[in-house]
Amino acid sequence: MGDQLTEFLRKKEQAAGPPIDWQTKRESFVRSVEDLYALVKSMLRESIASKAVTVRTFEMEVTEDYIGTYAIPGLELTIGGERVELRPKGALVLGAAGRVDIRGGRDTVTLIQNANDEREWTIVLQRVPHLRTAPFDRESLKYALERVMLPLP
Amino acid sequence: MTHSFEPREDPDIDSVWRWFEFQLGLIREEQGRILQILAAGRDIGVGPPVAPGSPFIGLAPREVEAFFDEQAGYLELLTMFELLATIEAILRIEFKARVRERRKDDLSRRFREAHREAHKLRGDKIRLDDDILGALKRGRCGGRRLSRNVEPARLACAWQALAPEAWPGLYAGRCTAHRARIDRFDSTVAMVGRTRA
Numbered sequence: 434m435g436d437q438l439t440e441f442l443r444k445k446e447q448a449a450g451p452p453i454d455w456q457t458k459r460e461s462f463v464r465s466v467e468d469l470y471a472l473v474k475s476m477l478r479e480s481i482a483s484k485a486v487t488v489r490t491f492e493m494e495v496t497e498d499y500i501g502t503y504a505i506p507g508l509e510l511t512i513g514g515e516r517v518e519l520r521p522k523g524a525l526v527l528g529a530a531g532r533v534d535i536r537g538g539r540d541t542v543t544l545i546q547n548a549n550d551e552r553e554w555t556i557v558l559q560r561v562p563h564l565r566t567a568p569f570d571r572e573s574l575k576y577a578l579e580r581v582m583l584p585l586p
Numbered sequence: 587m588t589h590s591f592e593p594r595e596d597p598d599i600d601s602v603w604r605w606f607e608f609q610l611g612l613i614r615e616e617q618g619r620i621l622q623i624l625a626a627g628r629d630i631g632v633g634p635p636v637a638p639g640s641p642f643i644g645l646a647p648r649e650v651e652a653f654f655d656e657q658a659g660y661l662e663l664l665t666m667f668e669l670l671a672t673i674e675a676i677l678r679i680e681f682k683a684r685v686r687e688r689r690k691d692d693l694s695r696r697f698r699e700a701h702r703e704a705h706k707l708r709g710d711k712i713r714l715d716d717d718i719l720g721a722l723k724r725g726r727c728g729g730r731r732l733s734r735n736v737e738p739a740r741l742a743c744a745w746q747a748l749a750p751e752a753w754p755g756l757y758a759g760r761c762t763a764h765r766a767r768i769d770r771f772d773s774t775v776a777m778v779g780r781t782r783a
């Protein structure tokens with residue numbers, strides 16, 4: 434019986450694989466989020482210049498299993514009195530390297546960071562019955578803003 | 587093979603419960619598989635892959651749990667309706683049998699009386715609440731007279747009798763006075779069990 438217990442624990446330990454460096458993972462996620470905000474700002478460059486959009490970063494906290502609580506910037510877009518926030522959800526998500534939610538007055542749209550190329554972000558167009566995504570670019574940013582913001586009168 | 591949710595001559599509450607347990611097992615198994623991917627010691631980004639197109643991609647552990655809890659909740663709701671429908675079918679079959687066979691026990695007499703009254707008012711249409719449960723209400727259950735909320739209590743009573751392993755709380759209208767096993771019920775409730783046998 435004792436041997437079986439030892440064997441079971443050994444197998445569990447082996448199955449766990451090498452330990453993950455959660456601190457590196459967290460730092461990498463924070464950097465990726467900052468890069469994402471730079472990308473968003475560049476996409477909105479003309480609108481920011483014409484003051485149609487105001488951009489502000491703010492500090493927020495995220496708490497995740499294994500990683501703990503950490504500070505990370507959020508991005509606030511103000512468009513004609515309406516606010517849209519990009520809020521990091523975390524690095525510990527399924528099948529992706531991280532996630533940021535675009536949250537507006539009407540809805541929330543999810544951005545996921547590509548697991549294989551962490552510079553790439555993808556927007557979730559539809560989750561069920563099957564996941565449909567699109568690369569994050571100016572076109573999909575427009576789609577996201579249309580979805581999360583209140584409809585035009 | 588008779589499938590769940592099909593009309594049948596011999597309604598069987600056990601098969602509904604087995605179906606529920608099987609479906610719930612599948613939900614929890616898939617939940618475990620998905621959450622294992624997020625477990626410590628695995629590199630989530632490149633670890634055991636989530637199928638491309640999986641609706642779980644991008645979800646955090648709490649969201650995965652909430653998703654599966656919601657699925658289990660819908661399953662419980664669906665099962666509750668199926669159980670109610672099955673119990674109603676059992677009661678209706680028993681009602682008809684007791685009226686037709688003209689048994690001499692008190693419950694059969696009450697059923698026949700209810701049948702006569704219903705026939706005068708509505709022809710052959712027997713109502714579960716007014717006629718069947720009404721006749722049951724006029725009797726006693728477990729030695730106590732039920733004062734209020736009797737219909738759900740009766741059905742819950744029968745449910746408890748037939749599936750004593752049922753999850754507590756699955757049935758919000760459960761009659762707490764009648765949690766005992768089937769051999770402690772009077773004929774009113776025990777009859778449901780006999781129909782099943």
